[in-house]
Amino acid sequence: PAAKVSIQAVTLQMFTAKKWGDPEKLDHLVVSMKHPIALAALMSGGQTVKSHFATLPYSYQELKSGKVHNVITSYDIMGGPHAVLTMSIAEKFAKDNPKTYDAVIAAYLEAFTFIKSNPKDAANIFIKYTKSKMNPADVVALLSDPKEVNFTEVPKHTMKYGNFLAKIGDIPQPKSWKEYYMPNNHKYDGS
Numbered sequence: 001p002a003a004k005v006s007i008q009a010v011t012l013q014m015f016t017a018k019k020w021g022d023p024e025k026l027d028h029l030v031v032s033m034k035h036p037i038a039l040a041a042l043m044s045g046g047q048t049v050k051s052h053f054a055t056l057p058y059s060y061q062e063l064k065s066g067k068v069h070n071v072i073t074s075y076d077i078m079g080g081p082h083a084v085l086t087m088s089i090a091e092k093f094a095k096d097n098p099k100t101y102d103a104v105i106a107a108y109l110e111a112f113t114f115i116k117s118n119p120k121d122a123a124n125i126f127i128k129y130t131k132s133k134m135n136p137a138d139v140v141a142l143l144s145d146p147k148e149v150n151f152t153e154v155p156k157h158t159m160k161y162g163n164f165l166a167k168i169g170d171i172p173q174p175k176s177w178k179e180y181y182m183p184n185n186h187k188y189d190g191s
Contacts, residue, residue: 004030007084007161008053011074014164018077023168043067055084056149057134060142081150082157094182105184112151119143155181155190 004010009030017023033041033049035058041049043065051071054062062068075081087108094101115122123139126132132139143149158177166173178186 008055008074010161010165011077012053013168014160015072015077017164017168023164057132057139057142060138060148061134064138078157078160080157082160083155086155086158089182091182109153112153115143115151153185154188155185157191159191 004013004027012026012030013023016025019025035052035054038049038052038054039058039061041047042052042062045067052058052062052068063070074084087104089101089104119140120136122143123136126139126143127134127136155177158180159174162171162174162177162180165171174180177190181190
């Protein structure tokens, strides 16, 4: 992940701030590396890469290999499941193109429903379009594991990120998660 700006880097800074009072304590050990490259380096052993703050499916593959173990997860740091991936769009684009915006949101929600209802088909689509070498059964298991994956439109624990980013001076202090989510999300019990 990108050093200092990826969700993994920010989450690690949140952990170090909580544990040692210094969000930058481990920054000198962090390098920017694409997940597939970090996975390969970690799995090969003997490399300078000794840990990987990974995202799915890479963390799943690493743990399944038996060569690594979890030290801490983002769920541990955040106090439970949280939004990991969100779709971003400029407000101006959404206002200027409401039909396109609505169609994209509808497709996004349809994809959630499809994945939940058809994990085998979703796994095959994932493998085909990402050219993943993962075993299809492993992808199905991953997509079906509620402890790992929860496709939802409800923003969860995002204010923890907002508060932290404001505390370290990266963004102005948000009053609510609704400040950085579009109005169609405001009906949800987000955080």
